[in-house]
Amino acid sequence: MGPLAGIKVIDMTTVLMGPYATQMLGDYGADVIKVESPEGDVTRLIGPTRHPGMGPVFLNTNRSKRSICLDLKKPMGREAVLRLLKDADVLVYNVRPQAMARLDLGYDVVSALNPRLIYAGVFGFGQDGPYAAKPAYDDLIQGGAGLAHLMALGGDDTPRYVPNALVDRIVGLTAVGAICASLVHRDRTGRGQRLDIPMFETMTGFVMGDHMGGLTFDPPLDKGGYARHLSRDRRPYKTSDGYLCVIVYNDKQWNAFFEASGRSDLRDDPRFATFAGRAANIDAVYGELARIFLTRTTGEWTELLTKADVPVMPMHDLESVLEDPHLVVTDFFPVVAHPTEGPIRSMRVSATWSETKAEPQRLAPRLNEHGEAILREAGFSDDEIAAMIRDGVTRPAPSAVKE
Template structure:
C-alpha cells in the first residue's frame, strides 16, 4: 500500500509540468483520474511511438493514472468534471486560472461542490502581479529566470536553454510538495484550500538561491553569481580515451590530488591557498587541471581518484546510461509489456521506503481507456453514461457515438 492509498486526484493537466507531478502522486498510491479532451494530451504525439499516440515522454509522464475523455466545452462536460470533483481530494490543473474560470471550473465553482478539496494550480505567474494572465512555457521560464544568460557566461557568449525541461520538472516537484503539505494540513484541520504554484517565481527562486551572492545584501556586495558554477572551464575533463567528471572540492581533495600529480606547489600561490580564494580564481585552476587529464586514460584516472577519495564518475551518453552497472544492480530500468506499445523500458521510483514503497500502479493509459469505468464508479447510471457518450460529452476508448 502506497503512502497516498485512498487519495483521489482529479488531474486536469497536460503536456509535462502537471502530468509529471501527478505521476509522482500516482506512484505514491493515489488514484489519479486524468481528464483529457477529445484530441488527447498533445504530449501523446511527442517523440517516437509505435501506435502514434503513445510517445516516450507521455509514457513516462502519465503512468499510474486512468484516462477519461471529457469535452469541457460541451454543456454536459463541465457537469461531469464537477461531479468528479465532489468526491476528489485534490484537483490539479496547469492552465491559466482565467481559462479555468471561463470553463466554469474556477476555485469558487469547485469549492462550492466540495469545500474540502485541495485545488492546486501550476501556471506562469503569481496572480497578484502584472504578468498574471501571460502564458508560460519551459523555454520562457528559463529565459525569465536568467538561465540562458548564465549559460552564455560559461560558453561562447551565446544564450542557450538547458536541454531538459528543467522549469517544468522543477515546478512539478513543487506541486507535489504543495499537495502533500495541503493534505497534511487538511488532515489536522479539515480545511481544503486553493494553492497557486507560479512557474516564474518558483524557477527564479531556484536560480537565485545559487546565484544571488552579493546581491543578497543591501547595498549589494557584488553583481551576483556563484563563481565556481559560472567557470567556463567547469566541464568534464577530456582524458586520453574519453571524458571523466571530477569534483576536486575541499582542501583535502586539492592537497591529495595536486600532490599525486606533482603539482603540490600550486597551493603555495595565494590565489589557490584557501577555499575562498580558489573560488575567486577557479577558472584558472580548472584550466590548469584540464591540461593534465589527457595524459592518462579514464581507467587510470579512476584508479588514482579512488585511491585519493576524490569524487568522480564517468560521463554517460543517453545510450550508455542504460548499461550503467549501478542502475542495472538496482533494477532501475525494468522492461514492461504495454498492452498497445509492446515492450517498453520504464524507470523505477528512485527512493526507498521501509514501509510504504511507492511504485507505478498502472502503465500509461490509452486515450479515454477508463471513461466508462470511472463514471460508473462515480455512481452514474449506465444509461446516463451511454447518453454522455452518445452526445459526445465524454468518450470511451473503442466506443463511438451512435448519431441515431
C-alpha cells in the same frame, strides 16, 4: 500501498509540468484520474511510437493514472468533472486560472461543492502581478529566470536553454511538495485550500538562490553570480581519450588529488593551497585542472581518483546511462510489459520508504481507457454514458490493439 494510498486526484493537466507532478502522486499511491480532451494530451504525439497516441514522452509522464476523455465545453462534460470532484482530495490543473473560470470551474465554484478539496494550479505567473494572464512555457521561464543568460556566461557567450524541460519538472516537484503539505494541513483542520504554484517565481527563486551573490545586500556588494558555477572550465574534463566528470572541492580531496596526480607542487601555490584561495582564483584553478586531465586516459583517471576518494563520475550519453553499473544493479531502468505497447523501458521511483513502498500503480493508459468505469464510479448509468458518447462529450472505449 504507497504513502498516498486512499487519496483521489483529479488530473486536469497536459504536456509535462502537471503530468510529471501527478505521475509522482500516482507513484506514491494516489488514485490519479487523468481528464483529457477528446483529442488527448498532445504529448501522446511526441516521439516514435508503436501505436498512435502512445509516444515516449506520454509513456514516461503518465503512468500510475487512469484516463477518461471529456469535452469540458459541453454541459455534461463539466457535470462529469463536478461529480468526480465531489469526493476528490486534490484537483491539479495547468491552464491559466482565467481559463478555469471560463469553464465555470474556478475555486469559488469547486470549493463550494467540496470544501476539503486541495485546488492546485501550476501555471506561469503569480496572480497578483502584471503577468498574471500571460501564457508561459519552459523556454520562456528559463530565459526570464536568468538560466539562458547564465549559460552564456559559462560557455561561448551565446544564450542557450538547458536541453531539458527543467522548469516544468522543477515546478512539478514543487507542486508535489505543496500538495502534500496541504493534505497535512487539511488532516489537521478539515479544510482544503487553493494552491497557486507559479513557474516564474518558483524558478527565479531556484536560480537566484545560487546566483544572488552580492545582490543579496542593499546596497549590492557585486553584480551577483556564483563564480565557481560560471567558470569557463567548469565542465566535463577532456582526457587523452574522452571526457570525465570530476569535482575536487574540499581540502581533503585536494590533498588526495595532489598525490594521485603527481602534482604535489601545487600545495605551495597560494591559489590552490586553501579553500579561500581556490574560490578567489577559480578560473585559474579549473583551467589548470583542464590541462592536467589531458595527460591520462579516462580509465586511468577513473582508477586513480576512485582509489584516492576524489569524486568522479563517467560522462554518460543517453544510451550509455542505461548501462551504468550502479543503475543496472539497482534496476533503475526495468523493461516492463505494457499491455498494448509491448516491452518498454520504465524508470523506478527514486525515493524509498521503510514502511510504505511506492512504485508505479499501472503503466500509462490509452486515451479514455478507463472512461466508462470512472463514469460509473461517479454514478452515471449505462444509458447516460451511451448518451455522452453519442453527443461527443466522451468517446467509446478504445478498441483492442491488434498484434
